[in-house]
Amino acid sequence: MKAYWIALYKRIDSQENIKNYGAKVTKIIKSYGGRPLVRGGKFKTLEGETYPRTVIWEFPSHEQAMKCHNSKEYQDGWALAKETTERNLQIIEGFSTE
Numbered sequence: 811m812k813a814y815w816i817a818l819y820k821r822i823d824s825q826e827n828i829k830n831y832g833a834k835v836t837k838i839i840k841s842y843g844g845r846p847l848v849r850g851g852k853f854k855t856l857e858g859e860t861y862p863r864t865v866i867w868e869f870p871s872h873e874q875a876m877k878c879h880n881s882k883e884y885q886d887g888w889a890l891a892k893e894t895t896e897r898n899l900q901i902i903e904g905f906s907t908e
Contacts, residue, residue, distance in 0.1 A: 812904040813872040815844065815879070817897050819863035824894040828863075831891035835884055842878035843870040875901045 822828050836846075848866040855861075869875035878884055879901065 815867040817865040821896040827891040835887035
């Protein structure tokens with residue numbers, strides 16, 4: 811079953827830090843089978859809180875998504891933005907009606 815890494819960014823104090831983080835971790839996330847589905851872009855909040863940035867990655871499995879997040883390489887990349895960024899991050903197993 812596929813899994814999804816969903817990040818809702820509540821606060822980004824340094825665009826430079828978040829850009830450096832993205833440049834560093836994209837290759838790492840892809841090496842775990844991650845495929846970007848949403849990375850910012852045009853949006854409209856219809857209900858609830860507004861987040862300035864939403865990112866969704868699809869992974870081949872929950873296990874692969876967790877391995878990626880917990881890897882030293884990813885954590886080193888996240889350290890580039892961690893102090894200037896606040897986000898909610900969830901890894902969620904997919905669902906199928908078939």
